[in-house]
Amino acid sequence: MSVIELRDVQKLYGEGSARVAALRGVDLTVEEGEFLAILGRSGSGKSTLLHLLAGLDRPTTGTMRVLGHDLANAGPKELATYRREAIGIVFQSFQLLPGRSARDQVELPLALDGLPRAERAKLAAAALTEVGLGGRLDHTPAQLSGGEQQRVAVARALVRRPPVLLCDEPTGNLDSANADAVVELLVRLQRERRCTVVMITHEPDLAERAASRSVRIEDGRIVEGRVVA
Amino acid sequence: MKFGDLLREASRALRASPSRTVLTALGIIVGTMALTLILSLSLGLARVIDDLVASDEQLRHVVVMPGFGRQASDGRSTPTVAGEMDDLKRQRLQRTLLKRSRGGPPFQMRSRVIDADTETWLRAMPGIEQSRAFLQERFEVSLVPTGDAPAAATAPDDPSAPKRPPMIGLTLGAPAEHPYYPGRVIAGRWFKSDDEKGVVVHEILLWKMGLTSDDAQKALVGRTVHFVARKAAGGLAGMFFGGGAGPSNAPVAYELDLPILGVIRERFGEERATVIEEAWAMQADMFVAQGFARELWDKQPGRGGPQSMLLVARDLADVERIEKEIQERGLEVRTVREAVEGLKKGLSIVTVVASVLAGIALFVSALGIVNTLVMSVLERTREIGLLKALGATDGDVASIFLVEAGLLGLGGGVLGAALGFGLALVGDVIGRRMVEETFLMPFKGNLFQFPWWLALGALGFALVTSLLAAVLPTLRAARIDPVKALRHE
Numbered sequence: 001m002s003v004i005e006l007r008d009v010q011k012l013y014g015e016g017s018a019r020v021a022a023l024r025g026v027d028l029t030v031e032e033g034e035f036l037a038i039l040g041r042s043g044s045g046k047s048t049l050l051h052l053l054a055g056l057d058r059p060t061t062g063t064m065r066v067l068g069h070d071l072a073n074a075g076p077k078e079l080a081t082y083r084r085e086a087i088g089i090v091f092q093s094f095q096l097l098p099g100r101s102a103r104d105q106v107e108l109p110l111a112l113d114g115l116p117r118a119e120r121a122k123l124a125a126a127a128l129t130e131v132g133l134g135g136r137l138d139h140t141p142a143q144l145s146g147g148e149q150q151r152v153a154v155a156r157a158l159v160r161r162p163p164v165l166l167c168d169e170p171t172g173n174l175d176s177a178n179a180d181a182v183v184e185l186l187v188r189l190q191r192e193r194r195c196t197v198v199m200i201t202h203e204p205d206l207a208e209r210a211a212s213r214s215v216r217i218e219d220g221r222i223v224e225g226r227v228v229a
Numbered sequence: 230m231k232f233g234d235l236l237r238e239a240s241r242a243l244r245a246s247p248s249r250t251v252l253t254a255l256g257i258i259v260g261t262m263a264l265t266l267i268l269s270l271s272l273g274l275a276r277v278i279d280d281l282v283a284s285d286e287q288l289r290h291v292v293v294m295p296g297f298g299r300q301a302s303d304g305r306s307t308p309t310v311a312g313e314m315d316d317l318k319r320q321r322l323q324r325t326l327l328k329r330s331r332g333g334p335p336f337q338m339r340s341r342v343i344d345a346d347t348e349t350w351l352r353a354m355p356g357i358e359q360s361r362a363f364l365q366e367r368f369e370v371s372l373v374p375t376g377d378a379p380a381a382a383t384a385p386d387d388p389s390a391p392k393r394p395p396m397i398g399l400t401l402g403a404p405a406e407h408p409y410y411p412g413r414v415i416a417g418r419w420f421k422s423d424d425e426k427g428v429v430v431h432e433i434l435l436w437k438m439g440l441t442s443d444d445a446q447k448a449l450v451g452r453t454v455h456f457v458a459r460k461a462a463g464g465l466a467g468m469f470f471g472g473g474a475g476p477s478n479a480p481v482a483y484e485l486d487l488p489i490l491g492v493i494r495e496r497f498g499e500e501r502a503t504v505i506e507e508a509w510a511m512q513a514d515m516f517v518a519q520g521f522a523r524e525l526w527d528k529q530p531g532r533g534g535p536q537s538m539l540l541v542a543r544d545l546a547d548v549e550r551i552e553k554e555i556q557e558r559g560l561e562v563r564t565v566r567e568a569v570e571g572l573k574k575g576l577s578i579v580t581v582v583a584s585v586l587a588g589i590a591l592f593v594s595a596l597g598i599v600n601t602l603v604m605s606v607l608e609r610t611r612e613i614g615l616l617k618a619l620g621a622t623d624g625d626v627a628s629i630f631l632v633e634a635g636l637l638g639l640g641g642g643v644l645g646a647a648l649g650f651g652l653a654l655v656g657d658v659i660g661r662r663m664v665e666e667t668f669l670m671p672f673k674g675n676l677f678q679f680p681w682w683l684a685l686g687a688l689g690f691a692l693v694t695s696l697l698a699a700v701l702p703t704l705r706a707a708r709i710d711p712v713k714a715l716r717h718e
Contacts, residue, residue, distance in 0.1 A: 084620025109619045
């Protein structure tokens, strides 16, 4: 069953002569349970594609359906609901809030859902334990390594058990050892939870190791796709 | 997001910049404090006016005066200024004399009285419950010696107290049935009827005579006072132009002896009284029953009616009509209602002006809130982007900043109102002391009123001001593009 379906998606920035096309007619389908890697160089449009998939931005033209949500035509409220219910996001720069404990970071999406504090604390502790940080619940970002910070971010993205996980260069800010650990974690969690993962990366090796399928994007177009495993 | 979580987020943000938070809150504290203090004082003063002056009884009082005439004693309506001078100087001096024409010679407007017809008309006006003429007489008074009692006791040490009889004493006519005077009698009794021929002496006159102790004053009840009335010495003219404190050389109009029925004291502390009667009795050394006072008044030749009258309306609703009818007859009217309205109007103007100033202070503090929240939005742009990426709606984001502003407003409002309350308590103590020192009598009233609704209103006002100040920064936060926000450094 297709979880993500993009047809002729274009994204243009700017006005008139300053207009730039970030995506030029992207067609993409992702099946349920797939681990898709989107490869591309800097400026190729892969981050724009991820932002569209995350419902943080809307395409200029084309159709986008993710888990039944019509992202091209959704209003701000519907997009917020989509972000809350359908997806989890892992950023390259972790996007952890300074001064807050790992537990607080993971509780944040649950607080937005209006869950009671006790339940939030329990779910956050479980999610952090799942990513191997059960002993660091009260550590702040400054007290954690880069790899640990990204694992907190993964726990935050997955604590609501979303059907789709979007990862934007998740190892981009990590050394190789930590990058390997995070990739292994993502692969394990995807298999255990049978969720759909879309990962943006510029490293073919990473795509090779983690993804079940990869596509390449150049100048805003998907130019190549192949099944890895 | 639940309200508890919004509160936690907001308080976390406020704690993150303690000095900025304190400075912003300080503006709200000062503004709220000033506002509560001003309104509290205004309410307190209005209450004091109501308690002391604006009782239903007093508001029904109407004082009627004939006013001054438009012609001088010699029939001229414009003063003549003789002598060699230019026209401008003559005009200036004429104007000066005209301005001073109610004060005395050389150009004095004829003093008017309420004539018999007018008095009858006034007393018969519909809606009048009581009417009383202001009858004040000036006498030379002395105690009639008895076999074992002196004419006056030994003088006190105070050199300022005149001691030699005969003395000048002012009598005031008063009704036998009176709500307050009988309660102030410290020896003997008040009048049994309006025609009783006797005198109730003020303790100050006895003190002037050298009879200082309560016992000495009590011993006077039953003794006789000798009165000497001289011609043209009665009423206000007698008071002001009658030759000062000593006996005059005018021919004697009549003499009489009256028994002392009682000794009366001044109103003291917060005893009930009516403003007009207190003003009438201000200079009175002795009281005589009003019917008998009228008899004495009429003994002076060529006097006409009284110089003013007090009318008491049966119903408060009639007062304005009565006032109007009297004015239409060409008489002057003074009412407590008018005076209270004037006082309250003045108080309202001062309150409005002061409140506007306090409001400006609060407005300036609101600008502080705008600044604080704009900074907060700027500093937390990435956080806003993250919240939106995690599914926060624009409303969720706006709520966080609104609650932050609300906390500032509420905290500042609570502290401001509490500080205002504290200062009002201190102000009350100082104000009471000032009143006591000024009026030389105990005062237990409150110059500041702090009802619960004032505290709640001040809090509400601080809260609403803060929330209004937060509208623009909040909209700005809610409209932040999450993609740009996540890239924000």
